[in-house]
Amino acid sequence: TNKESVCPIGQLNVPDFTHELKKLGITDIKVEHKGDSETVLVHLNEDDAIIRVEPNSTFVICQGSERVRSKIREALLYCLETVGCNR
Amino acid sequence: VVMNNNKLTIVDTDETVNNVLNKNLHHIQYSTCLPIPAKESAKSLFDLLTDVLQDVVVTHSADGTISVDDVDIHIEQEDESCKKAMISWQHEDEQLGSFVCKLIKQHCKSITNEEEN
Numbered sequence: 001t002n003k004e005s006v007c008p009i010g011q012l013n014v015p016d017f018t019h020e021l022k023k024l025g026i027t028d029i030k031v032e033h034k035g036d037s038e039t040v041l042v043h044l045n046e047d048d049a050i051i052r053v054e055p056n057s058t059f060v061i062c063q064g065s066e067r068v069r070s071k072i073r074e075a076l077l078y079c080l081e082t083v084g085c086n087r
Numbered sequence: 088v089v090m091n092n093n094k095l096t097i098v099d100t101d102e103t104v105n106n107v108l109n110k111n112l113h114h115i116q117y118s119t120c121l122p123i124p125a126k127e128s129a130k131s132l133f134d135l136l137t138d139v140l141q142d143v144v145v146t147h148s149a150d151g152t153i154s155v156d157d158v159d160i161h162i163e164q165e166d167e168s169c170k171k172a173m174i175s176w177q178h179e180d181e182q183l184g185s186f187v188c189k190l191i192k193q194h195c196k197s198i199t200n201e202e203e204n
Contacts, residue, residue, distance in 0.1 A: 057113065060115065083104060
């Protein structure tokens, strides 16, 4: 199977990310900072999704809606820098 | 592959990004939770996936996890009437991950429709 030819790098800027989500029509967004850690949870309550953002990783959990997941993916790739990669 | 002092070296992607760009790869994982009919089992989904994805390695481990190349599927039984399939994959496996999701969703929909008719 084909692997993606572009790899995201660097850190995700959460305000930029939520701004992009809003531009894509996702407006019910709640940002939760986890104590003193660098972990940020982004809750999309109306769209049944949660995104856990850490310095070098992002974990997206959706409840089956491909429309919502593809918007999250689009916003992530818009906000993160990318490099070409061939795995 | 990185060229350094006129020498070509094959290196791991994480290491390359770190050394050359002085940045880390940002790993993205997607997990999609799909409700599945109560009578569906890991075995029936395994059979479906091996049947459709003949060019991909599909394995079924003892703990019930199905792996389709680098895409993992866990079947979770919430209670007697509610079962879920948690499908997870990394950014680089987007094509296969989204395909597996679509396939399982369509399969479950057709079973539900059959039961209703």
